[in-house]
Amino acid sequence: MAQSDFTHAAELEVTIAGVPFPHLLYHFAMVYSRWEHVGVVMGGESFTALAENLQHALWSLGGVPQNHRTDSLSAAFRNLTRDECEDITKRYEAFVGHYGMDASRNNRGEAHENGAVESQNRHLKKAIAQALILRGSRDFASVVEYRRFIDMLVARRNRQRTQAVEVEQLYLKPLPPRRTTDYTEVIVPVTRMGGFRVKSIFYSAPSQLIGQRLRIHLYDDHLDAFLGGTLVTTHPRGRGRNDGHRVHVINYHHVIHALKRKPQALWSSIYRDSLFPRTEYAQAWEVLQHSLPRRDACRRMVTLLFIAHDQACEAELAHLLADDLGSGLIPDPKTLAAQITPKQTALPKDIAVSHPSLDSFDTLLEACA
Numbered sequence: 001m002a003q004s005d006f007t008h009a010a011e012l013e014v015t016i017a018g019v020p021f022p023h024l025l026y027h028f029a030m031v032y033s034r035w036e037h038v039g040v041v042m043g044g045e046s047f048t049a050l051a052e053n054l055q056h057a058l059w060s061l062g063g064v065p066q067n068h069r070t071d072s073l074s075a076a077f078r079n080l081t082r083d084e085c086e087d088i089t090k091r092y093e094a095f096v097g098h099y100g101m102d103a104s105r106n107n108r109g110e111a112h113e114n115g116a117v118e119s120q121n122r123h124l125k126k127a128i129a130q131a132l133i134l135r136g137s138r139d140f141a142s143v144v145e146y147r148r149f150i151d152m153l154v155a156r157r158n159r160q161r162t163q164a165v166e167v168e169q170l171y172l173k174p175l176p177p178r179r180t181t182d183y184t185e186v187i188v189p190v191t192r193m194g195g196f197r198v199k200s201i202f203y204s205a206p207s208q209l210i211g212q213r214l215r216i217h218l219y220d221d222h223l224d225a226f227l228g229g230t231l232v233t234t235h236p237r238g239r240g241r242n243d244g245h246r247v248h249v250i251n252y253h254h255v256i257h258a259l260k261r262k263p264q265a266l267w268s269s270i271y272r273d274s275l276f277p278r279t280e281y282a283q284a285w286e287v288l289q290h291s292l293p294r295r296d297a298c299r300r301m302v303t304l305l306f307i308a309h310d311q312a313c314e315a316e317l318a319h320l321l322a323d324d325l326g327s328g329l330i331p332d333p334k335t336l337a338a339q340i341t342p343k344q345t346a347l348p349k350d351i352a353v354s355h356p357s358l359d360s361f362d363t364l365l366e367a368c369a
Contacts, residue, residue: 001031002065003117004054006045012128014146015139017279021146026050027124028057029117033164035061036120038154040147042221043239047088049220051095051182058099059179063172067102091181098180100173128153143221184218194255198223201238201247202271204254248274256302256309263302267294280318281305284331291330303333313340 006024014021026039026049037057041049050070058064096103131153132138140146158165188196190212195204198216205214205225209232217224218237225233238249248271255275259266266272276282284304288297304321308314320336 001067001069001116002028002057003031003069004028004050004057005071005117005121006041006049007121007125009125009128012125012132013138014132016143016146017141018139021140021143024049025121025124025150026053027117027121028054029120030061030065030165030168031116033161033168034116034120035158035161035165035168036124036154037061038124038150040143040150042143042237046184046220047091048182048184048218051092052220054095055179055182059175061172062175063169064099064101064175065172067104068096069104069106071106095180095182098176100176124157127157182219186216186218187213188216189213194258195250196225200240201249203233203235203238204248204250204271205233206254207258246270250274252277252305253309256305259302260306263298264295266298266302275305277308277314278318280321280325281308283325284321287325287330300331300333304331304336307333307337307340311337311340311343316340 005027007027009023009025014023024041024045026041028037028039029035037053037060039049039053039056041053043049054068092103128150131149135149140149186198188198190196190205190209192210193202194207194210195202196214196216197203198218203223203225209227212227214232215226217226220237222234222236224231225235233251233254235249235251238247240247250271252275266275269275273282276285281301281304285297285301288300291297292300304317308317317336317340320339321331324331324336
């Protein structure tokens with residue numbers, strides 16, 4: 001038997017680049033061996049978060065338990081219509097059916113029925129808290145770095161359970177030939193604004209897709225957009241704010257050509273603050289708008305973004321911007337462009353082409369005959 005649960009991680013006081021990081025931990029545990037898998041969940045409890053992380057756990061384990069138990073999943077069904085609840089129930093049944101597991105749930109309010117994972121929640125968070133103390137900081141540069149930290153900690157804990165896992169694996173079912181759907185799919189149109197909305201969040205799209213309908217695969221931390229069977233764009237998943245402000249997730253590559261034609265549009269753009277790919281670009285904008293007239297500030301900022309796009313040097317340009325800002329200089333696109341390492345675009349002069357002997361074709365045809 002395996003058990004799954006979501007647990008709040010606010011008590012860990014983790015921050016990402018200095019910003020508080022509210023999140024949940026998905027916790028999967030085998031009842032006998034206590035082998036566990038932990039996933040960082042950026043949204044709330046949902047079918048997507050459960051299916052995505054449960055699937056990762058099964059493939060990391062290397063087998064399928066006979067039974068998978070969860071709590072009542074009431075949080076995952078909150079604020080959903082009756083039809084939506086029935087749809088998620090059918091999708092979960094199809095998910096466990098794909099793996100050949102029996103699904104069971106706690107009675108509401110009876111947490112002890114999921115006791116194996118509930119008790120491990122406390123030990124897990126205590127271990128994470130102690131590891132954070134030893135690390136000397138609760139701040140991480142990115143979510144990826146934090147997830148790596150969690151994965152390494154869980155791997156060390158699982159090494160202590162090797163013998164019990166070997167016993168339990170004798171009774172696991174084999175994994176199916178392939179994974180199954182662990183995302184939510186929606187169909188959305190690309191509007192004349194050059195983007196689409198998913199769960200009230202606006203995402204940018206390449207301008208050539210305006211008027212098309214995209215198939216969105218919505219995961220817990222990102223979404224993939226498909227036109228037919230072709231992946232056309234990927235975005236980190238946006239989250240709504242409690243203050244009522246609209247959230248925009250913008251890829252500057254999608255809008256840079258329009259901005260280059262009308263750089264003054266940057267000043268009053270509703271998604272300007274979501275446009276900058278790194279903090280160095282946002283800091284450069286703060287300096288430009290306070291140091292230069294509006295027209296010059298917009299032109300310089302758009303030119304910087306275009307250089308990053310056109311020369312594929314986003315990270316390198318960010319380091320140069322950080323150096324200028326640290327020295328108290330106003331970023332100048334021409335000066336910075338001259339410092340960027342040129343990309344190797346020249347083709348080789350001499351290309352040796354060996355022509356096969358025509359006799360070899362006769363040999364080939366005779367062999368085929």
